[in-house]
Amino acid sequence: MSDMDRYLQAATRDNTRRSYRAAIEHFEVVWGGFLPATADSVARYLVEHAGVLSINTLKLRLSALAQWHNSQGFADPTKAPVVRKVFKGIRALHPAQEKQAEPLQLQDLQRVIDWLEHEAQTARQQQDRPALLKAYRDRALILLGFWRGFRSDELCRLQVEHVQAHAGRGITLYLPRSKGDRENLGQTYQAPALLKLCPVQAYIDWVTEAALVRGAVFRSIDRWGNLNEEGLHANSIIPLLRQALQRAGIAAENYTSHSLRRGFATWAHQSGWDLKSLMSYVGWKDMKSAMRYVEVSPFLGMARIMDKPDQA
Template sequence: MTNRDAAVVLPERVRTELRRGVRSVLVDTAALRLVRERFDDNQASALHRYLEASQSENTLRAYRTDWVAWAAWCLAEHRQALPADPLDVAVYLAAAADARKADGRWAFSPATLDRKAAAIAAVHAANGLPSPTRSDVVRLTLRGIRRTRRTAPTRKRPVMLHTLDQLLAQLPEPGWPTEPARRRDALALLVGFAGALRRSELAGLRISDVEVRTDHATGEPLLVIALPTTKTDPTGAAEQRIALPRGQHPHTCPVCAFADWIRLLEAPGNEEPVDPKVHRCHGFTGTHLTDDEQRPLFPTINRHGGIGDTAISGRAVAELVKRYAARAGLDPALFSGHSLRAGFATQAALGGASDREIMRQGRWSNPRTVHGYIRTANPLDDNAVTKLGL
């Protein structure tokens, strides 16, 4: 149990249920029992499966935790969790807003409290009930919390180009059994940075999502990566793609890193030594491994160098960045999986890229988000204060 969990008193039976893991709180199990009475098991199972797939796993995981915490509070206070009284929800959120960790810090941020309210609303909607969070007492309580607890959002440090060099310098030594992790991790860092990918997007890539094309300006290969789903396009309807050209330097070239990784996967254990000072992507045209449409681009790897069949998780991407930051002598607490995406935007802004160019590669739809990175990179850029003549 974490310090944050300790801020909410959970009865033992609820705590056991949370440890065991509960099913999707967004699926009305009582309604599904009625479905099974009217339809066969295959039809009911199909409905259940697609209802669960309606939200991302990260959202469901957060909602499960939030709903169990709300149900535990209701149990302790002798209140009804479903359907909920709006006043009960407001009191619960206010109590959570005042909760502190053992070290005196706030247990929950205003954004987390907004999510707790969203979880309660989602469960009510899934059960065909009106949401108690739409009432004035809940809305005004959340507004008051935000006004009282006005704090700047905690931003992780971006991985800049020089930071990326530091991380890459900490890759495992060449040779077995660390060679698979060395090549996979190098590719993950470079693709995550140059592609401005979210950690979930990076972890979810398959080899079949990567197409090797020719850059007609240079005649050299480039990578075009199709993103199956993204945070802003969970169904994949937009068919978003990013292009990764050949790098100027071999050790930071995404195409070289992809070629190195593919050659190892095609002949594991028989890999040739890699010279980081020489481009290895020249003449690289792709791989037959794309025939397996479900093969992950970034699979798990054990300490013996064994390559698994399942993909790494988004959390593993964040841990990867933190691990190499620590090896480089940097504070791992300052970095996260988002550091690669933030680093792309900040470094591109420093390099003179326009808003439109940064938004295109990073797939940002709101210019205000990009402007935040640009202000971080150069606060005097396009700023009238430089024209004051002070």
């Protein structure tokens, strides 16, 4: 791979690159389309998959086709009027409500953390080191993911040498790149120590017990208690979270890694955070992104009115 290819590859996130590669393969190999594509072939591709693939999936396929044509020096067929009109028609005739992860409510966060602490205590008594490490890791990951509103890939990319944690004070975390950091300038995040459900102490307990001094913060653990050198894969966060919730007696099928982010956003909004402060803390650039994560009851205002006694 040439130096130019390496820099071009680094400009696109790994998940995006994999998604685009799969989209191009679907268009060319599975569907039988030709590249470079014509506007007519792209429109026919959309028509044949309308109602079968979700709007978001079709949108991603168009983005992948656009990126391929632009990178190869060809005219982008996805910008043609016929393609735009067909896509608009599909959205009109196949409306679909976007599925969102269930926000992890504070009482369920407390419940799962209490259970993980019980697991850690039992494992220590039984000298079960793999179970002890997993309980400490999962507690730190869930609390840090919740209170910092981190995405799964951000949790997986955390490096010990980029984290400074001080018991009873707070934690500072640096990520060289993230989804919201389009220019790859790096971003620093902070979170305070808390009296309970504390992400700072949970992190300190985990890295101390695991004897981590460098490398990935969150790693897989084998049956003998050995830690992998590499960080967890982002796809492993959902099963990890669901398994912890299920062991705590919480129905977990509607929870995903976004549940931590949505849970914090919902808690912060209900606790009186203004939207600007919430956006700044989590790292959202526009209000539309923020509102997708905030769970708001439309009846809150009505409830306040109904709670007031009638006045003559």
